[in-house]
Amino acid sequence: MSPRSASVNEELRRRSKERLLQAAVELVGEQGYDATTLGAIADRAGSARGLISYYFPGKRQLVQSAVHRLMHRTLEEALEREPRTAGGPERMARAIDAILGLARDRPVLMRQHMAGLLQAEVGFVPCPEQRRLAELLRDTVARHGSPDVDRDYPMLRALLMGAVFAALLPGAPMPVPVLRAELFKRYRLGWELGVPPDTEAPGGTTCDTDLSRFFATGVPGRPVPTDAAGRPAQSK
Numbered sequence: 001m002s003p004r005s006a007s008v009n010e011e012l013r014r015r016s017k018e019r020l021l022q023a024a025v026e027l028v029g030e031q032g033y034d035a036t037t038l039g040a041i042a043d044r045a046g047s048a049r050g051l052i053s054y055y056f057p058g059k060r061q062l063v064q065s066a067v068h069r070l071m072h073r074t075l076e077e078a079l080e081r082e083p084r085t086a087g088g089p090e091r092m093a094r095a096i097d098a099i100l101g102l103a104r105d106r107p108v109l110m111r112q113h114m115a116g117l118l119q120a121e122v123g124f125v126p127c128p129e130q131r132r133l134a135e136l137l138r139d140t141v142a143r144h145g146s147p148d149v150d151r152d153y154p155m156l157r158a159l160l161m162g163a164v165f166a167a168l169l170p171g172a173p174m175p176v177p178v179l180r181a182e183l184f185k186r187y188r189l190g191w192e193l194g195v196p197p198d199t200e201a202p203g204g205t206t207c208d209t210d211l212s213r214f215f216a217t218g219v220p221g222r223p224v225p226t227d228a229a230g231r232p233a234q235s236k
Helices: 006-031 038-045 050-055 057-082 088-105 109-119 126-144 147-167 176-188
Strands: none
Touching: 006 038, 006 050, 006 109, 038 050, 038 057, 050 057, 057 088, 057 109, 057 176, 088 109, 088 126, 088 147, 088 176, 109 147, 109 176, 126 147, 147 176
């Protein structure tokens, strides 16, 4: 058997990393951060545990990257769904609704994510997933007409993080519609924009238990190999 080419090895590594990201999001969302072990993530991904340390310094960094992937892909879907629009107010409304929707629909995952950001030993970890999220939010601020994106993007990020925290505060959560109303008021958005509460959410904004579309674990037109249990087969 001839040795694999560099491109094939790179594709296998990419798919392994994608499976680890997906497994981390799924397990933390199901059972919380503390109950999710690196071994469990590796098992769910069908990968060797050593691959985690190859890609990530530790569990917290892996989970942050995984959640930022879910956030930026959820936001991207919301911004680009049909009918597509370049309008600033509509895109800002969709962005707010997408992030608040994650707090509403995936409370365990997002609560664990917020708690992780406050851990002094790790804190906020810049990564490619986070940078893509930042790019989308900065673009949203620019299209909304900001004269100073460098000033207004951090404020939007802070407001969204604060709203997510308020929605998830144990014992005293604020209703998402109330938080939405405050954010819409600040950005002068009509209530009918985005996805108003009590309306049917368009594609890309619902809480789908199948997260595979956010994680490119396969090659277009080629199925991902699976083992007897139906999990992705471990790369050799």
